[in-house]
Amino acid sequence: MAGCGEVGQRPARIPALARLRSARQEEGRRTRYEYRLTDQGRDLYPIQIALLQWGDRYRTDDEGPALKVTHRDCGAPVEAVVRCASGHEPLRQADVEAEPGPAATLLPL
Known part of the structure; x- marks a missing residue:
């Protein structure tokens, strides 16, 4: 700390x-x-938006969120959305699968 x-x-x-x-x-x-x-x-920006969304959903009091992030051109709220490289969205955890990548190594038992 x-x-x-x-x-x-x-x-x-x-x-x-x-x-x-x-x-x-x-x-x-x-x-x-x-x-x-x-x-x-700058690449951390989507993570920041996702954390704001999480906080707005689970930690906001009755007064509402402390920060609103909106699209400058249209005024709509900004959202973090998970999608695949082919553009399918929004994806939920049940819609995806994870597998070891090329840098994965086996740990000894």
């Missing part, structure tokens, strides 16, 4: 997901860092 003393180490721990764009310090204030996501960081 990260302690408060590790906050200053954050820039060194996330270089694969974001790159430092700028660092500035206003007089009497702490240094502020601005990051831009890398391709790896």
Whole structure:
């Protein structure tokens, strides 16, 4: 678990997901860092949307969600949908099967 003393180490721990764009310090204030996501960081966006959907479904109180994400062009809510490469959607867990991939290895018993 990260302690408060590790906050200053954050820039060194996330270089694969974001790159430092700028660092500035206003007089009497702490240094502020601005990051831009890398391709790896941007690829996490569907996961972020899926987690928001899960939270909205199972953890939202009576006031509703704390954050709404909508399509800028039409205003519709954004959804994460699981589909196959052929475009069949939405897929449920019962609709798919998993099998070992080329990097899978057998573990000794």
